[in-house]
Amino acid sequence: MKRLPLSIGVAALIAMVVLLPFSAVQADGHCEFADDAVKIGGLVPLSAPGAVTGGIAMSWAINRAADDINAGCGIEIDGANYKVEIVIGDSEGSPERGQAVVERFILEDEVHAVTGVYHSAVGLATMGMLDENGIPTVFSEPWNDNVSANGIREYDGRPPRNADGVDHIFRISPASSMVGGVVVNWLIDLGVGNVVIIAENTDYGQPAAADESARFEAAGVTVTQLNVELGTEDFVPILSRIQASAETPDVIRVLVTGETSFNLTQQMAELGIAPTEETICVTNQVAFDSVQYWENVPDGNYCAFNRVGIIPSLFSDAAVELNAAYFEEFEKIVPSYAMASYDAVWMIADGIARAGSMSDGAAIVAAIETTDLDLSQGRYYFEYGNHNPELPEGTPAFMWHQWADPIVTVMQYFEQGQSSLDAAVIFPEVYQTHGSGYIVPGTSP
Amino acid sequence: MALFNRFESAIDKGIGRRKLGYLVIAAIIIFFLWFPNDASQSNYAKTVFISGFFYAIMSSSWALLAGIAGQFSFGHMAFMGIGAYVAGLIARDGFTFAMLGVSITPESISAIGSIVIGTAVAGAVGLVIGWLLLRLHDAYLALFTIAFSELFRIMMLTEYDYTGGSNGLSLRPLLQIADVDMARQVEYYLMFALLIVCLLALYWVANSPIGLFLRAMREDEDAASALGVNVVRYKILIFVFTSMIVGFAGAIFYSDVGSERIIPEQLEILQMSLIIAYAVIGGMESLIGAAAGAFISRYMLEAVRQVVISLPFGLTLPDGSDAIVWDTGYWRFALFGVVMVFTLRYMRNGLLYPIITWFSGRDIAMKETVSKRESDDEHAARIEAEDE
Amino acid sequence: MVIEDTLFVLWLMLAGPLWAAVGLFVLPFVNNGRPEKEQLPATSLKIGGVIGGFALGPVGVGLFYFEPALIRRTTLTLGVVLTVFLSSQVLARIVEPDFPSALWLLLAGPLWAALAGYFIPRHYRELEADDQDVLTTAALGGFAIGPLIFGLMWKTTPKVNRDWIITLGALGAWQIYALFAIQNPTNPCVALPFSATYLTQQTANGIVIGCIYSLMAVGLTLIYSVQGVVSFAHGQLYMVGGYFSFYFLLHAGNLLSDLTGAEVTVNPIWGIPVAAIIVFLMGAVFERIFLKPMHEGLIERVSEYAILITFGFGFFLEYTTLAIAGPFPQKTSRFIEIRRFTLDRAFIGEEFFFGPIHIIGDRAFAMVIGILLIFALLYFLQRTWTGRALRATSQDRQAAAVTGINPTNMNTLSFALGSMLAAMSGAALIPIFNWVPWVGAEMVGRSYVIVVLGGLGSVPGALAGGIIVGIVEALGAGCHPDPSRGAAYKEAFALVIFALVLLLKPTGLFGREPN
Incomplete structure (x- = not known):
């Protein structure tokens, strides 16, 4: 018991240090948010064996997009402003974990939409579940052709997702x-x-x-x-x-x-x-x-x-700003998948606002299909979807629900x-x- | 403390610790059986439990191999992979061995058949590896199994055309139930039943005379052999037995019960090291301890992914939130490493050991070691006496 | 830097004889200070000096000087290897590409090896003949000469020695090489006129990287020889060594830049002692807390505990580094500003003769560091009191304690020194390879191969093992008939050797028999 005075002193000191920053309360009151929030799940690899570097950048970009949207008073539905809330899930680069996380998104977190995905194997494993549960999804990095092609074509024994009339999966990364x-x-x-x-x-x-x-x-x-x-x-x-x-x-x-x-x-x-x-x-x-x-x-x-992804000479103001913020955070040039993830959140927010509902998956999908937005990577639109379901002869199946303009260039x-x-x-x-x-x-x- | 002592003596006088222990186990089993019927639990919780059961099988069977038999193998995950990959390849491509007149076509084989073959092959490889390992001990054995498991992983990764490389290999689904909720329910009970069956089998081996021989071999192979234990037979046997258990569990788990495909990354040494850590934390010499260790460690690793400390007294952070949120990231694994090291040093029999000992009312894990050390001391004393 | 003219060729050609002369002069001094009984015959020392110096330059001279026991075997090996390569060059030109027995060779070798490995040792034991090394010889013989090995060993059960192993092993290697040649005749290993250059290039690649590998493996073997513990944290200590160097150089560079006002880059060589000191202390502390109780009898089943506790330590180090440094690859500036040393094409008259050979500058530098450090360690172990005390402890703990050596301190010293060597090789390699927190995994796997191959506990064995593994990887990746698989299986070649050595001869090439 001899040490008591010292330990009390230490505890008091720690308490002071810990509590000091919180005494200043800052009110951020220029937006009136409704009680509910629009929840968007970000599925990214944050541990090995996944590509952690990619996951960190994507999760940063997704959160940044939400902050930017909320700074502009969130998403407006029927006159009320809804805050965007991000739920990040760690896919660990493994299909099994990816599926479990998506299940958690749907059942526990009750997200309204999903974005992210770095590894194609994770994209392929989760897209079926996302579609069946009616979760509008914009993938921002998997490249495998079948991620979008499975919308209208059978893949690995799975029927086309659009067979029931709504395909919830979009992709803005290139096939x-x-x-x-x-x-x-x-x-x-x-x-x-x-x-x-x-x-x-x-x-x-x-x-x-x-x-x-x-x-x-x-x-x-x-x-x-x-x-x-x-x-x-x-x-x-x-x-x-x-x-x-x-x-x-x-x-x-x-x-x-x-x-x-x-x-x-x-x-x-x-x-x-x-x-x-x-x-x-x-x-x-x-x-x-x-x-x-x-x-x-x-x-x-x-x-x-x-x-x-977009080349630097064509960087829009949004892209320049995003790059500056990214550089400040990581001292690196912003990678395309971070830009795409950032844009995907905006695209979802825009879709929800135009659909006028955060929970009606089919309506949101219909809204996203008719997207026409200028974001950090350029103008987004989807050529083929239920608004234009017939792919002309010779157009590959992966163009379904696929942004047609990811710029692919050779640089030196x-x-x-x-x-x-x-x-x-x-x-x-x-x-x-x-x-x-x-x-x-x-x-x- | 006094309260606890009174409670203890009351138990001793009344029901007895052992019986209470059985009651607790029964309660746990009933909880797991009831769990999926709790309407408030989502399918996600069941998924988490399903993979928890799988890792519990992995780590308790490793505890039998390494903790009780003293065969410190890093190849456990590889055997699991052999079971799963063979089951998948057989179901997809079939197998023909013209010389023996054996021909299996993908059409003629069911999912169960492919799982059985996968298990058998895992056992056969376990036989070969066990035989090769007869001459090796301790670190050499560990190193050899690392090499074996890395070779297997590299092959699965490189032979892209056959195994699908890092895209993974889909196994034939074991259950075909259209209704998602129903399917998850069945998968849950299947995996739980598998865990119980595996634990019973492991316990049966550990408590049979074979288990005694294994412990004797672990302590001193030469002495055991001098006492008439057929070291060769039991060493190989234990490899075959545990390989078949994990091969079976792997083939079932990846047949769309827990996961729809197996990827080579699952066979990395990192994944194996997690299994080892679970077993160490739960208690390497207690099968149920290792199983519980896997279950609890996995839960804790998920739970501390984000640490949220709510601030008292209505205080708020500068950004207006009322809680400190810390994304633990890799720190949780670093912490896990610390726990593992300290468990090893100061609670060698695992963190659950005190609880298990209390219920069983005696010191299970230590007894062979202690008696062995005593006999060693006697032996040394005798030699010294002879020298003089 | 490209050294273009023939001057360099001339220098290289002179270098062999030059070092041979040095070897001839230096090696007889081995006998100085040795008791009468341990004196080695002067002729064999001189021959070893000449051949070692000629073939391996300063490495050979140094190796033989510190470990004269290696002279005979190494000289023999060098002779056999030369013969193998020359004769397989001839064979590759005689045999048809679609030689049908290629498959037969591939299958039959292991089969005969298994048969011979199973039956011959039994036969020896039944006849109560000396069966040391018989398993290895029989298995290698089965692989190399098929059923003939039964003819050689069954009837007379001759006493086998390492010369048998080396000869049969070389013969087996020769067959694999021939198989590669037959499978793919355009293989650069066999296609004239470049194959001599190519093989030299790959062997040089192997030796350079092998010496670097050795440095790390030496630490592992040192710990084992004193403590009887294989450190499973070695790869992570190597990794943190690199990071300590990296952060030291970064901060020192920034500090100096601030002070002088000019952009200053600190040469990475300064990172090596810094990493060494920090990791030495880390190793010592870890040993005191976690390994010491093991030697005091406080812990049951020591070997299992040792594996687990070092493994857990490595686990902790890796994730702590990931949490602090992040997963982004990093690298320091280079040691020397020379990109590569090139021996340009040489011609005799108009006729192409040899070349070019390239060696990356920084690697050559790291190799020199590695060799110097290994020799420094050998000097420490052989010529200083503390070093001798370490060796004495490794040979007989009780006897050492009687002579006044404190075994507990020797344990700590060995673990700290071993960890330090890992860290130093990390700091020596961070200018060459990109550094990420999981960088230790591949490297430590290779170290295990090296120490097992060289014999756990033998320092010169680790050097030899490192060079062998380097060469096997280089030639495996370089000569595999299918180029696309050859590269992917690069690591696997070493692992196969590893598995074979563990099975056939767990004591390795230079290891002593376990007590």
Whole structure:
């Protein structure tokens, strides 16, 4: 009992420190909110084995969108203002967990709409459940074609979702077939003859590599595909193999993400394999975050990369603002999936406001189908849905409930340490910023 | 304390601790049986319970293998994966072995048939691995099983064309019930029944003479063998037995009972380490302790995902909210690690051990160890005497 | 940096003889200070010096100097390896690509290995012959020469030794290589005229990265030799070592930039001692609290406890780092400003001769750091009182205690030193690889392979094991007939070797028999 006075002192001190910030009460009273709130679920990967980096950015963007909407007095339905409330769920990148979280969203949290999803496997596993329960959903990052195609086409034994007349699933990220085409078309235009594809053995790398190989081969280009496991650090033996091949490849295409891709690109540059005058290096959207890219790949200069999402020169005010906020939070350039997640929340809010109800799923879906909104990534609309149910001959099934305009471009850095905001867009020609196609390493447009 | 002592003696005089223990177990079982009938509980709660049952099976069977038999294997998840993957592949592609005249077509096999084959293959691989491991002990055994399980995972990931790679493999659904609520109810009872059956089987082994032999082997293999225990047979047996249990549980769980597909990421060492941590926290030498450890740890890990501290006295934060909200993120796992380390150091038999001992009225886990140490001391004394 | 002219080639060609001369001169000194009984024959020392110096340069000389016991085996191995590569070059050109026995070779090898591994040791035991290493020899022999091994070993049950193992193992490796060659004749490992260059390149890649791997494995083996504990937290200690270096460099750089007003980048080499000191202390504290009771008899079933407690420690470290540093990849600036060393194409007259060979600058630097640190450790263990006390404790705890060594302190020292070595290799690698909190997992898996291969408890074994694993991974990924799978299975090659060593010869190449 001798120590009592000391412990009381310590407790008092702690209490003071803890309570100090709360003594200032700030009233935020310019909006009158109704008692209810519109609840939106954000399904993102926040723990391993999921892509945590993606999940953190998406969850930030979803919350940010809600804050921005609430700052403008929320969603107006029948003259009352409803606050937007976000419920974040951790998919852990696993279909099983994803399904459990969606179930929780529906049954416990009673969300009115859902957005997010990074991993295609999670998207594929949860879309059926979301549709059956009538939850309007806007996916902001899964790429698998079947996520939208299953709306009107059978997939893996599951009937088309729209068979009952309402399909609740929308997607504003590109279908992977929309992405692969751009890089391949660019390279075929350049007249390349042989390509090495290095792909991770995941649900991102393998389908993308298969798709691109097929396109290259159709154009008569020789393709060699190398698969690597995520988490590999030392690529030198594999790169030496490429270096030793009888014919120097014209292109090395990197379909690997995360830190594994940085290791690969850096070692490629250190060994002098690519980018060089003979060999073009094409990496993927991970290179767009220039802060992280230059830190981890100091020698990976002049790699071209495909960019999914709006290009910096076309950034709207909303996008510039979002990027500034993101930079303040993470010291990184805002990735496209954060932008898409931000936009998805706005799109849902807009749909609810126009439907005039937060709980009538079918009405909200009908409203979202006729979306016409300018948000951070550009103008959103859906070409095919129940407002326009017939897909013309030759239009792939994945265009159903799919935003048709995710911009997919090829960009390239041409100066060491350059910000991606200043990097050149080199393909397609309409978006070219520096009036030049491929920039030969060491030159400037 | 005095109150507790009085309560204790009252129990001892009256019903007796053991009987009370059975009553508590019965109450728990009744709770689990009643639970899905509670209308206020959603399907989500049932889903959480279903995967809780699954991990309880995993961790209690690991407790038998590692805690009681002393075979410190990191390959438990891999055996589960073998059961699930084989069941899925058989149901999808069939299997033909012309030389033996065996031919199984996807049409001719039912979901149950594929699960049985998956279990059998898991057992067969367990047999081979158990045989290979005869020469290895302790750290070597742990390292070998790590290598085995990583090799298996890499193969499942890389052989994309067959296993679906990281997209995972769908197994044939075991139950085909259209009504979602009904289906969840059935899945719940199925998984719970599986847990009970597995626990009974595990207990039966642990309390049979085999269990005694296993404990003796764990303490001192040479001594056990000198006393006439067939070390080879029991070591292999325990591998086959636990592999079949987890292979079976895995094949059922992923046949759209708990999850509709198995992914290679599930076989990562990280997932295995969680199973180990559950067992350690619940008590490695108590099967029910390990099962409860899995259930409770998973619940706690979910519960502390977000810590909300309501402020007293109507205080508010600068942004107008009246509670401190802390997204624990990875801190909860860090904390979990701390709990695991301290449990190991200071409560070696798990956090639930005091409760279990109290009910059973005796010290179960320690007795072999203590008697063994005594005999060791005698032995040492005798040698010293002989030396002199 | 590209060193273009033939001067460099000349230098390289001279380097071998030069180091051979150094070896010839230095190695006889091994006998200085040794008691009469332990003196080694001067001729074998000189031969070892010449061959070691010629083939492995300073590494060879240093290795043989500190561990003269390795001379004979290593010299033999080098000879066999050279023969294997030369002869398989010839074979690859003679055999038809669709040689139907390719499949037969693939299947028959393991089958005969299993048969021989099962029956021959039994036979030896029945005849009460000395069966040490018989299992390994029989299994390798079954793989390499099929049923012939029964002919060799059944009738006379000869006493086998490591020379048998090395020869048969090399023969097996040669068959795998030949199989690769037959399966894919355009494989760069066999396609002339570049294959010699290519194999040299891959071997060089393997040696460079292998020396780096070794540094981490040495720590693991040190802990094991004294405590008998395999640290399952080693990968995480390696990882935090990298992060300590990273944060130190970041803050030191910022501080210096503020002070001087100019942009200052601190060379990552300064991060190594910082990480070493911090992790040394961490290791010591952990040992005192959690491992010490184990040696005091306070804990039952020590080996199981040791696995779990170190494992739990690693779990804690990994998630704490994730919570603090986040999952974003990070990296420090480079050691040296030279991107790569290149030995350019060499021609004899007009004819292509050899090259080019590339080695990444920073890796070469890290390799040098690794080798220097390992030699420093060997020096510490062999030539200082504390080091000798550590070794004495590892050999016989009771005897050491009698001579006045405090085994408890030696335990703490070994764990702290081992952890420190992991942290130092982390700090040496963060300029080379991107760093994330789960970076330790792959690396530690490899360390286990290395220490088991080299023999748990043997420091030179860890160095040799590291180089072997490096080379196997490089050649496996480089020579696998299917390029797309070769890369994905890179890790798996080492794991297969690991499983085989554990099964056939758990004491590894240089390990002592368990007590």
